Structure formats: structure tokens, C-alpha cells
Amino acid sequence: MQNLHFPNGLNAEKFLAEYWQRKPLLFRNPLADYQCGLEADELAGMACEEAIESRLVLEKHGATPWEARYGPFDEDDFSGLPDSHWTLLVQDVDKHLPEIAKLLDYFRFIPD
Known part of the structure; x- marks a missing residue:
């Protein structure tokens, strides 16, 4: 089992007793030793697959502040995105990779 880097000398037991579902706690760089091998292009490719649930959420300035688009997507969907103010959400990545x-x-x- 990997260990989170808890702030202020906390450990898992104390975190669960004092913070879990009780009050917020800011973790800065809690996964310092984790190396993610997933590239953005690979994640976008997963969002193009029919069997994988995905969505794009874009900030917009209108009657509603956000717009959600649901996958599967194609390459053109990504090439037309603005430089910022959007996010790609891909479900169950851990089950596929x-x-x-x-x-x-x-x-x-x-x-x-």
C-alpha cells in the first residue's frame, strides 16, 4: 500500500478520526512519489471510445456558466477547444489502464 504525505504530522488513523467527513483539510503535494504515466492524448483517445463514458465541461458566459458535452468524442471535438477554461472527465480510467x-x-x- 502506498502512503499519502499527510500534512502537520497527521497519519491515516488521526485523519479518519478528526477530519474524514467532519471538516476540510488542505493537502499540498500529497502524492509526491506518484508518477502518472498517462498522457493527455491517451486520455483524449479514451474519450473517443464508445465503451468509455466521458464528458467535456466548458466555461461559458451566458445564461448558464457551464456547458457539458457528452462523449464519445472525435478528434475534431478536441482541436476546436479553447486554450483554457475546460476540462475532460473520463470515467473508470483505472479499469482500463x-x-x-x-x-x-x-x-x-x-x-x-
Whole structure:
């Protein structure tokens, strides 16, 4: 199991007792030793697959502040995006890429 870098000398037990579902806590760089092998292009490619749920959320200035677009997407959807103020959300990446599933090891101490 991987370990989060807890702030202020906390550990998992104390975090669960004092903070979990009780009050906020800011973690700065909690995954300092985690190396993500996923490139943005690979994530975008996953969003183009029919079997993988994905969505784009874009900031806009109108009657509603945000617009959601649902995948699957194609390359043109990404080439037409602005430089900022959008995000791509891809569901269940850990189920499709085992190396990303390792990220969940950091959070195994949290109750189901």
C-alpha cells in the first residue's frame, strides 16, 4: 500500500478520526512519489471510445456558466477547444489502464 504525505504530522488513523467527513483539510503535494504515466492524448483517445463514458465541461458566459458535452468524442471535438477554461472527465480510467489503478492504493485506508 502506498502512503499519502499527510500534512502537520497527521497519519491515516488521526485523519479518519478528526477530519474524514467532519471538516476540510488542505493537502499540498500529497502524492509526491506518484508518477502518472498517462498522457493527455491517451486520455483524449479514451474519450473517443464508445465503451468509455466521458464528458467535456466548458466555461461559458451566458445564461448558464457551464456547458457539458457528452462523449464519445472525435478528434475534431478536441482541436476546436479553447486554450483554457475546460476540462475532460473520463470515467473508470483505472479499469482500463492497470497502471492508473495503482493510484487507488494511496486511498485504501478510507472506509468503503
